[in-house]
Amino acid sequence: MLTVGIVDDNPLDLDKLELIVGKVATVELRLKANNAEEVYAFIQETPVDLLITDIEMPGMSGYQLADFIHLNNMSTSVIFVTAKSGYAVHAFELNVHDYILKPYNQERLVQSIERFTDKKEAGKITGRLFIRSGGDLVIIPKDEIIFLERTGRTTTIHTTKDIFESYQSLGELEGDIRESMFIRSHRSFLINLQYVKRFTEYSKKSFEVVFEGTSQKALVTKEKLKYLQENYF
Incomplete structure (x- = not known):
């Protein structure tokens, strides 16, 4: 209730x-x-x-x-x-x-x-994400992932404990996560809404996302922010 x-x-x-x-x-x-x-x-x-x-x-x-x-x-x-x-x-x-x-x-x-x-x-996100990082297979608890960022040919996974890099695309990793609290906020970013602290204006078409647990920031488009307003916040 x-x-x-x-x-x-x-x-x-x-x-x-x-x-x-x-x-x-x-x-x-x-x-x-x-x-x-x-x-x-x-x-x-x-x-x-x-x-x-x-x-x-x-x-x-x-x-x-x-x-x-x-x-x-x-x-x-x-x-x-x-x-x-x-x-x-x-x-x-x-x-x-x-x-x-x-x-x-x-x-x-x-x-x-x-x-x-x-x-x-x-409730809390459950499960683990398996990524290929270098020659290793790394297992990351999903509830520790703050956001993922695509930069050039690699994807960086920012977590509460560490940062990992993988050659897997953001689309591939997005398909592996499939959790309601992970949102593709921008073509280069996949964010975990559970760690979002605030949004600050960045440009005419996007806002910067500030998180709990890291000083690193992501981006969200104005269109996606409107969607988040209507469906999550």
């Missing part, structure tokens, strides 16, 4: 959230509030899996609440439901699950909740 909290200072919008969330059979609504301060106090004692919140509210904003969750590495994920589009880029820096603009329909929010449920149930 997915535990959820909802917060919005507008009573009608809050009731709409409650009505939609209540129709999702796999959800248990743990918290309904009209201000972020109440949620802030509650989740410190009883974290929820998912928090659905407005952004602009009197006192503490939904953005400040999400920032608190992010800075404290809490297990609660966030969906912003807001009438303001200007926070979208900053929202990605906080690794929010989704950003939904008002007015929205029931299907849009339910699909977002279901995507989060699928991602949560998938």
